[in-house]
Amino acid sequence: MNILITGGAGYIGSHVAKQICTYTDHNITILDNCSTGFESTVQKLQELFAGRITFIKADLSDWEMIDEIFRLNRFDAVIHFAASLVVPESVENPLKYYLNNTANTSNLVKICIKQGVNRFVFSSTAAVYGEPELLEDGIREEYETRPINPYGRSKLMSEWVLEDTAKAYKDFRYIALRYFNVAGADIFYENSKLAPRIGQSTKNATHLIKVAAETALGKREKMYIFGDDYPTPDGTCIRDYIHVDDLSNAHISALNYLSTNTNTHTIFNVGYGRGFSVKDVIETMKRVSGVNFAVEIADRRPGDPAILVSNSDKIKETIGWKAQFDDLELICKSALEWEKRL
Ligand SMILES: NC(=O)c1ccc[n+]([C@@H]2O[C@H](COP(=O)([O-])OP(=O)(O)OC[C@H]3O[C@@H](n4cnc5c(N)ncnc54)[C@H](O)[C@@H]3O)[C@@H](O)[C@H]2O)c1
Known part of the structure; x- marks a missing residue:
């Protein structure tokens, strides 16, 4: 498969690219404007996985350019990380968040539909839950979503874009992963x-x-x-800290699941519980x-x-994701x- 990773020069996207190159034979195209990500990170990945990673420096807000990129390349799946994600900034400058997160995601999904790219993994966040009550068993996916800032709302709206699109276009499948607190670095x-x-x-x-x-x-x-x-x-x-390599592996499980299960549109929490x-x-x-x-x-x-704190039973039971680095000391180290x- 050729997988488009938007935001692959950033923290989580680069780890997902690394895990995909390590554990699968898929090739990757990273699309990033390097606003908060780093070209040097992509270069490092290209050194580590020679010939497997193509880099396109582009901005998702350039909708004509994105359309052109999809016409010139054949992507089999998209993993969409590119976003703005600083909560206080989202309160001061909400339109930046609605435009970069919700509008650009809507456009990306539109182009996927147009070009027949029907597997989509989306980076969502526990911020969609807002300030949940204390739950003994952790927060499950069906818990009410009540985001309290524009960042969380822009992500929840993107989930709705995906949900409604998947209802209208039967071939389009997606998994939205709601990450809890992501931390740590490459376990090597x-x-x-x-x-x-x-x-x-x-x-x-x-x-x-x-x-x-x-x-x-x-x-x-x-x-x-x-x-x-x-x-x-x-x-x-108290927060649920998940190692970035474990989170990355959840994306590989999600891609595999989308490839073998048509008609999938679902949401999973990803944390250690x-x-x-x-x-x-x-x-x-x-x-x-x-x-x-x-x-x-x-x-x-x-x-x-x-x-x-998440309840992550659903992702474990449905797509068989397993944590390997559930160890605060290792995360900190x-x-x-x-x-x-x-
Ligand atoms: N870090 C966390 O703890 C956490 C928790 C929950 C959800 N998330 C989600 O995970 C995703 C990745 O987060 P991260 O921590 O890796 O952040 P990051 O800032 O390191 O990565 C985001 C990447 O997207 C790129 N980007 C942003 N806007 C773009 C645009 N318009 N066009 C092209 N590229 C663009 C940036 O340059 C950067 O490389 C985000 O969608 C975020 O909302 C992160």
Whole structure:
């Protein structure tokens, strides 16, 4: 298969490209405008997997160009990561989010229909659930979606675009994956030492594990815990951290499933179904780095639910996805090792 990966120069898309090249014989075309992704990441992938990866630098908002790219290339499937994803920015500049996430996704789906590309995997997010109540068994896919910011809404609207399109065009199949907190870097060993070849290079990242790794390495003077008075055992928020290589493998399972099951349109949560608090993560990063870095308590951030943990039974039962790296220490170590290389 020739798979189009939009946003493949970014954090998650590049790991998915790596896993596809490692575990399948599919070829890949990465389409990215490098607004938050990196051409150097694509070059690294091209070095690792010679001849398997084509790069097209283009912007999804250039609809004529995207149409042309689809006419000139034969894609068998699309995995769509390209998006804007900074929640506070989405509140300040909502139209950027509705245009880049919802409008460009709608156009991409339209071109897929026009060109007969009928397998589509979409990057959605746990942000579609908003601030769910505390659920013992984790959040299931059928839980009410009530996103509380334009980012989450733009993604939910994209899910609706896919759902309605699949109802109207019977050949079109899609899987939307709702990611929980993605973290860590390429699990690759050199001389028995963890040596990630790619990782999260995002500038000004707000992701807890990346921020903790940066602080451990002295790239930040200190880091903050936003609120320690939540109704959780240690007062800090609890999240479901999933290693990026496990998440990537879920995309391979999704593609396989779409290839063998016609008439599929569905949504899966992807997480480990267990949570760690902010304090757990910081303690783990301190332990693996051996650095007792400075941490300050700050006010809660609006819109941060106390606990956000997936129930991922559906993806395991339906497409047989299995986690391999469900280990907070390994997640932190891989993030730290990557951070040292930046
Ligand atoms: N990182 C997370 O924890 C997380 C959680 C839930 C969902 N997601 C989703 O996963 C996807 C990938 O996120 P990421 O963390 O890898 O972010 P990222 O910023 O590293 O990757 C996004 C990529 O898309 C590209 N891009 C953005 N707009 C584009 C456009 N108009 N045309 C072409 N390329 C464009 C960027 O240059 C970048 O390479 C996003 O859709 C995001 O909403 C991420």
